Amino acid sequence: MAGPLVSAAMKAQHAASGPEVAERRGQIVLEDISRVFAADAIAVDRVNLVIHPGEFFTLLGPSGCGKTTLLRMIAGFETPDSGRILVSGREMQAVPAHHRPVNTVFQSYALFPHLSVAENVGFGLRMRRIARAERRTRTRRIMELLQIDAFAGRNPAQLSGGQRQRVALARALVNEPEVVLLDEPLSALDAKLRAELQVELMRMQKRLGMTFIFVTHDQHEALVMSDRIGVMQRGRLLQVGPVLDVYERPSSVFVAEFLGLSNIWPVTPLPGGLIETPLGRLAIGAPDPARGTAMIRPEKIWMYGEGGAPAGRANLLGGIVREAIYMGASTQYRVELENGAPLLVYDTNNQAAERSWRPGEAVTCELKPENIVLIGA
Amino acid sequence: MSAATASRRGSAARAERFGRAVRLWVTAGPGLAWIVAFLVLPSAILLGIGFFTSGSYGGPELPLTLQPLREVAGYSILGWSSGNITVLARSLIQAMSAGVLTVLFAYPVVFFIVTRPPAARPLLLLFIVLPSWTNQVVRTYAWMELLGPESALSHLVQSLGLLQPHLGLFPGVLAMQIGLTYNYLPYMVVPLYAAAEKLDWALVEAGRDLYASGPRLFWNTVFPQTLPGLLSGIILVVIPAFGDYVVPTLLGGGKSMMIGSLIASQFLETPNWPYGAALTIFMLVFTCAGLLAFRALSKRLGGAEESMM
Numbered sequence: 001m002a003g004p005l006v007s008a009a010m011k012a013q014h015a016a017s018g019p020e021v022a023e024r025r026g027q028i029v030l031e032d033i034s035r036v037f038a039a040d041a042i043a044v045d046r047v048n049l050v051i052h053p054g055e056f057f058t059l060l061g062p063s064g065c066g067k068t069t070l071l072r073m074i075a076g077f078e079t080p081d082s083g084r085i086l087v088s089g090r091e092m093q094a095v096p097a098h099h100r101p102v103n104t105v106f107q108s109y110a111l112f113p114h115l116s117v118a119e120n121v122g123f124g125l126r127m128r129r130i131a132r133a134e135r136r137t138r139t140r141r142i143m144e145l146l147q148i149d150a151f152a153g154r155n156p157a158q159l160s161g162g163q164r165q166r167v168a169l170a171r172a173l174v175n176e177p178e179v180v181l182l183d184e185p186l187s188a189l190d191a192k193l194r195a196e197l198q199v200e201l202m203r204m205q206k207r208l209g210m211t212f213i214f215v216t217h218d219q220h221e222a223l224v225m226s227d228r229i230g231v232m233q234r235g236r237l238l239q240v241g242p243v244l245d246v247y248e249r250p251s252s253v254f255v256a257e258f259l260g261l262s263n264i265w266p267v268t269p270l271p272g273g274l275i276e277t278p279l280g281r282l283a284i285g286a287p288d289p290a291r292g293t294a295m296i297r298p299e300k301i302w303m304y305g306e307g308g309a310p311a312g313r314a315n316l317l318g319g320i321v322r323e324a325i326y327m328g329a330s331t332q333y334r335v336e337l338e339n340g341a342p343l344l345v346y347d348t349n350n351q352a353a354e355r356s357w358r359p360g361e362a363v364t365c366e367l368k369p370e371n372i373v374l375i376g377a
Numbered sequence: 378m379s380a381a382t383a384s385r386r387g388s389a390a391r392a393e394r395f396g397r398a399v400r401l402w403v404t405a406g407p408g409l410a411w412i413v414a415f416l417v418l419p420s421a422i423l424l425g426i427g428f429f430t431s432g433s434y435g436g437p438e439l440p441l442t443l444q445p446l447r448e449v450a451g452y453s454i455l456g457w458s459s460g461n462i463t464v465l466a467r468s469l470i471q472a473m474s475a476g477v478l479t480v481l482f483a484y485p486v487v488f489f490i491v492t493r494p495p496a497a498r499p500l501l502l503l504f505i506v507l508p509s510w511t512n513q514v515v516r517t518y519a520w521m522e523l524l525g526p527e528s529a530l531s532h533l534v535q536s537l538g539l540l541q542p543h544l545g546l547f548p549g550v551l552a553m554q555i556g557l558t559y560n561y562l563p564y565m566v567v568p569l570y571a572a573a574e575k576l577d578w579a580l581v582e583a584g585r586d587l588y589a590s591g592p593r594l595f596w597n598t599v600f601p602q603t604l605p606g607l608l609s610g611i612i613l614v615v616i617p618a619f620g621d622y623v624v625p626t627l628l629g630g631g632k633s634m635m636i637g638s639l640i641a642s643q644f645l646e647t648p649n650w651p652y653g654a655a656l657t658i659f660m661l662v663f664t665c666a667g668l669l670a671f672r673a674l675s676k677r678l679g680g681a682e683e684s685m686m
Contacts, residue, residue, distance in 0.1 A: 077582055097585040098594075110583035114601040123597075124587035171587070 024089035026053035026178045026211040028074060033083035035069050035235075043069040044080070045235035051213060051228075056205050058214045060222040060258070061232035067215045070232075071181050074213065076100045088178050098127075102179040103172035107187060109164050111156035117167050118143065118152040124175040142174040145204075162193045173204070179211040186221065198225055219259045223247060231255045248297075249373055256295050256375060261332075263301075263344055264375075267294045273369075279341045283314040285370040293375040298332070299346040300371040305357070309364035315372075317365045319343065321357045331356055335365060420661070426654035435648030445655035461639075465663075468635040471550070472619035475557040476611050479565035482558070483610065486566055491573045502570060509563045517556055517627045524552045524628070548630025556624040561617065565610035572606025608675045616664060636660055 028051040035044040044066040051057045059067040072078045074085060076097030085092040087101055103124065111120050122139040130138075143149040146166045156164055165185060172180055182201075186194045202225050205212045216222055222229050223243055230240040231254075239251045250256035253264055268276040275282050275294060284294070309316050322342075323334035326349075333345045343365060349356060357363055427445050429437030451457050490501045508516060523530060526545035534540045546552050576599065584598035625635035634642075640660070643653025 075586060077585070096590065097582075098588045098590040102586075104583070104586045106579055106583060108579055110577070110579040112580060112583070112598070112601070123584075123589075127584075127588040127593065127597075175587070 024053065026209075027051065027086075027088055028179060028211065028213065029084075029086040029089075030070075030074075031084040031086075033070070033073065033080045033085065035066070035073060035078065036081050042235045044073070046083075047235075047237045049230060049237060049240060051211060053211055054209045056202065056212045056214065056225060056227045058216060058222040058226035058229045059232060060216060060219060060229050062258070063217055065232040066235040067217075067232050068183055071104075071183055071213060071215050074179070075102055075104050075181050101177055102181055103175050103177040105168045105172050105180065105182045105185045107183045107185065109156075109168040109185075111164060111167055111171070113156055116153050116155060117148060117159070120156065120167055121148075121170045121174055123171060128175075138174055142170045146170045146173075161189050162197065165189065165197060169201070169204070173208065173210075176208075177210065179213060180205075182212060182214045184216055185214075187216070187218075194221075201225065223259070231258060233258075250295070250375060253293055253295075253375060256373075260297065261344060262295050262297050264293060264295045267292065267374075275372075278339075279317060279337055279343065279367075280339060282367060282372060283369045284372045284374065286374060295373045295375055296367055296371055298344040299330070299348075300368070301343070301345045302366040302368070303333070303335075303345055303347055303357070304364045304366070306362050306364075309366065313366055314369055315367040317343070317367065319363060319365060321359050321361045321363055324357060324359055326356075333357065333363075335363060337365075423654045423657055426651055427658050429651045431649045431651050435643075435650050437650050437654075442651075445649075445651040446659075448652050449655045449659050464634050464636055464639050467550070467633065468619055468637070471553055471557060471625075471635060472615045472621075474554055475561055475618040476565075476615040478554070478558040479562050479610070479614050480569075480607065482562055483565040483569050487569045487573045490570060491576065498574075502566070505566045506563050509560075513560060513623050514627070516560065517623050520552065520556050520559070520628060521547050524555065547628055548633070550629070550633050552628040553625055553633060553635070556628045557618045557621060560621075560624060561614040564613040564617075568606040568609040568613065569603060570606070572603040576602050604678065608671075608678075612668070612671070616668070619664065620660060 028049070030047050030049040033044055033047045034042070036042050047066075047070060059070060061067045069078060073080050074087070074092075076092065076095065092100060112123065115123065118139055121143055122135050125135040125138060140149065140152075143152060146169060148163060148166045148170060151159060151163060151167075156167065159167065165188075168185065185201075186197055189197065198221060201212075201214075214222075214225060226243050228240065228242050229246045231238045231246060233254050239246055239255045246255065247259050250259065256262050256264060265277045265279065270276055270281070273284055273286070275284055277294060282294075304310075317337050319335040319337040321333050322336045325332040328349070330346050330348050333347060335343045335345055337343055345365060347356070426437045428441045428443070430440055430442050430444065432438035447453075449461060451459060451461050486505065490498050493501060522528065524545055524547035525531065526543055526547075528545065531540065531545040531547075534546060535542055535544070540546070546555075580602065581594065581598045584594045589597055619635075620637045621635065622637035622641050625633070625638040626641065629635060629638065636656070640653050640656045643649045643656065
């Protein structure tokens with residue numbers, strides 16, 4: 001399906017620029033990018049990042065962390081105060097927005113209200129003076145792909161939120177850009193539609209092989225959709241890595257907490273692969289830990305009823321269930337350990353409902369050494 | 378249900394109907410009375426006068442006749458003349474040119490203002506609107522000085538060889554055009570500003586993202602958004618400019634009459650009331666027809682309905 005969507009013109013351009021550039025087609029390189037709005041408002045702070053061709057990359061962070069500013073600089077709507085941006089190996093400094101090989105899906109969709117769906121989708125091709133026949137073919141094909149061909153003649157005002165979102169996506173994809181920039185495109189949709197479109201976006205991206213840079217503040221969305229994630233806070237890129245790495249092995253407390261609930265404690269290392277924590281002394285997998293912080297995700301803790309804990313295991317901690325929040329697939333427990341320290345535990349509800357624990361029940365929690373992650377300072 | 382309750386209910390309904398009628402007349406009455414007294418009645422009288430014979434002092438006298446209407450079409454006792462068609466054409470051209478010129482001046486001004494910080498905008502807009510709060514006659518007299526034969530502007534044009542020595546830009550068609558454009562500029566700026574202030578700049582960014590730049594960017598993303606304001610502005614400028622009396626009288630001179638000054642002269646100078654009345658009626662009908670045509674056109678252009686008055 002990706003084949004026919006790549007126009008002959010683009011292939012020609014491809015061949016002309018040589019094999020080296022072809023390899024970098026769809027690659028984004030950010031070198032020391034900074035953007036300062038005011039002396040005390042640094043939107044983007046010395047960001048270095050390489051996004052690989054054909055990758056679904058997500059910039060994740062709370063609002064105001066600079067992720068949208070970073071995206072707008074790649075699109076050409078804003079100019080970095082320092083640093084270089086390379087798209088497909090080409091320096092973007094002197095390239096205005098309308099000449100960049102990227103297209104944006106805007107948060108508000110920004111569909112042209114005076115144009116029909118088909119005219120919106122074909123806008124970019126018309127501005128590039130692509131011949132009418134080719135324009136029509138490509139517009140129709142992308143509208144079919146996104147299942148909006150039935151609304152081709154309607155105005156954006158007559159569409160639902162989800163349909164508008166598809167039009168905005170089609171309007172970007174029809175141009176076959178090297179990179180697609182998506183600025184929180186799903187944030188205005190309800191949960192169910194959002195889940196549907198998440199899957200569809202991923203499928204579309206794999207099918208077309210374009211690089212997608214997706215901006216969101218929703219960690220769940222980021223985990224579901226991305227190949228790699230870059231977590232941002234106050235203009236800085238804190239951690240970049242595959243979804244699994246960032247979730248399982250966060251490099252900072254901020255990243256650990258932003259990606260999901262966790263149990264985090266300051267720790268003091270002891271000889272023999274042990275750490276001193278507010279919970280007590282725990283064995284860990286890694287040898288010779290540095291002084292710092294340790295974390296365990298609540299779903300990584302095993303819980304046993306009275307007398308049910310296997311003997312001879314490390315890190316078995318007794319406690320009492322203080323709170324149980326039933327969430328359907330799982331239940332979230334707040335356990336008060338014997339020394340008074342709190343512990344958050346997720347347990348999958350894979351047993352009959354009667355077998356879950358109720359507040360007041362005594363339990364034993366197992367924190368397997370390999371599941372305890374050391375975050376560092 | 379007894380007969381007594383039924384009749385009580387009936388009288389309650391009557392009282393409510395009465396109350397509603399009172400409210401209607403109290404709220405709508407004064408406005409309606411105003412319109413009847415100062416628009417409907419005078420127009421009806423004018424329409425009537427248009428069918429009388431012009432008396433020796435120009436007043437309406439019997440018998441009833443179609444002569445004033447024939448005169449509007451250009452037929453007089455001296456035979457047919459193209460004079461009225463010339464006046465009508467000149468009025469139309471001057472008014473439409475004023476429309477076009479005010480648009481050309483208003484766009485840069487409006488976009489200068491809306492790209493300033495929000496706090497500065499009302500003040501800048503005030504500078505545009507302020508002159509229209511002073512008397513139009515006074516402002517137009519000022520142009521007579523500025524465009525007269527001894528003015529710097531006229532000297533400049535004379536030295537360029539575009540005007541004979543000792544002649545001014547005033548009086549004439551050009552002076553009239555300048556006067557109309559100047560006087561009606563605020564009526565274009567204000568509705569255009571209202572449209573431009575609400576402009577969705579994300580659409581402009583979307584246009585840039587989709588390879589548009591320069592004039593094509595403006596035409597495809599900014600212009601459609603300001604179209605409702607533009608259409609309102611055109612109506613607010615072209616219709617009053619078409620019937621303007623002060624500017625053609627003061628700046629046009631006797632040779633370049635517009636329909637407003639032609640009508641006025643039938644009441645003040647010549648006098649010929651029935652002919653003046655017939656001209657007025659003609660102008661009203663012509664304007665209404667033009668307005669309807671414009672409305673149909675702008676609907677097709679996709680201009681929002683709210684732009685129409």
